[in-house]
Amino acid sequence: MSESRIPDLVELSTNGMLMWFAEMSVRDLIFHPEDPPRSIIDIADGARSFDDAECEKLEGILATMYEALGDGVIEAAYPIFMKKAGQMIALDS
Numbered sequence: 001m002s003e004s005r006i007p008d009l010v011e012l013s014t015n016g017m018l019m020w021f022a023e024m025s026v027r028d029l030i031f032h033p034e035d036p037p038r039s040i041i042d043i044a045d046g047a048r049s050f051d052d053a054e055c056e057k058l059e060g061i062l063a064t065m066y067e068a069l070g071d072g073v074i075e076a077a078y079p080i081f082m083k084k085a086g087q088m089i090a091l092d093s
Contacts, residue, residue, distance in 0.1 A: 004053075004054065004057060005027060005029060005054060006024075006029070006050075006054050006057045006058055006061070007020060007023045007024065007027070008061075009061045009064065009065070012064065012065070012068050012069075013069075014069065014072055014075070014076055017065055017069065017072070017073060017076035017077070018076045018079075018080065020061070021033075021076060021077045021080040021081070022080050024080075025080050025081075025083070025084045029049070029050075030080060030081055030084050031049070032077070032081060033062055033065070033073050033074060033077045034074065036059075037049075037050050037054070037055045037058040037059060037062075038050070038055045
């Protein structure tokens with residue numbers, strides 16, 4: 001069995017989510033957490049970005065995050081998502 005492209009969520013905390021989103025970004029798999037994984041497509045060819053097994057894993061991870069930390073999921077994803085999108089943002093000091 002091949003290794004999943006989707007990293008495991010190691011720690012269910014704000015920092016753990018930040019690390020998970022950062023790893024997704026490094027793997028060029030980052031997407032906005034409010035978008036269903038099954039709806040993500042590659043704009044270059046219109047193909048789905050994630051297969052069914054990956055979608056199941058992503059849906060489980062996101063459900064766990066939202067259940068435990070609610071809107072904190074968006075806050076953890078935001079700086080990583082925006083950096084990947086090429087935006088400069090100010091982080092709290």
